[in-house]
Amino acid sequence: MSIAVLQPVRRSNTNSPHISSTAKSQKEQNSEDDTVVIYNRIPKTGSTSLKHVVAQLSIINNFNWIHFNTTRFLKVFGLADQRRFITNITNWEEKKPAFYDGHLAFIDFSRFGIRKLPIYINVVREPLARLMSHYYFLRYGDNYDPNRVRKKAHDHRTFDDCVAMDGEDCGPAKMWVQVPFFCGHSEECWSVLFVSQTS
Incomplete structure (x- = not known):
């Protein structure tokens, strides 16, 4: 898996910002925010447009936008690759808060013992x-x-x-x-998909 990172840029809209001695620095605030959002984009649902909006919002709101490409455009991973993907996302502390986007079937992080689950979002058509x-x-x-x-x-x-x-x-x-983007790697997901394709 290859990951490209867009670094946020912060701009001040005042010439002499006043910082209270009790206020936390931006870096301290960010270190406390370990939110991870995964936009596992369904192709042809406006995902490219939304991706560009998120890229701009990442600059304004100071979070990391990270686009991932999967090898050979695989949307479904084996167990080892699911674990590697989860490990990369949950352990990349310096990139949190983070918004990840890419074409990938839903992965159930709790199945791998992860307590702090990412927030999944998507768009359907x-x-x-x-x-x-x-x-x-x-x-x-x-x-x-x-x-x-x-x-x-x-x-x-x-x-x-x-x-x-x-x-x-x-x-x-x-x-x-669109189905695997919501139920992902579970057997139930694929049985529903199989039945729908053979009906």
């Missing part, structure tokens, strides 16, 4: 609208990386054409990709 957006994203991309050649750039079929031809990119199995 109506499944068909999300699927259509993803379908066209694979072909045409977006404004954030306009020069990147997409893996389906050669396929100019419309979504309706894909459905009419019973295509792989628009089939019912693709409708349920």
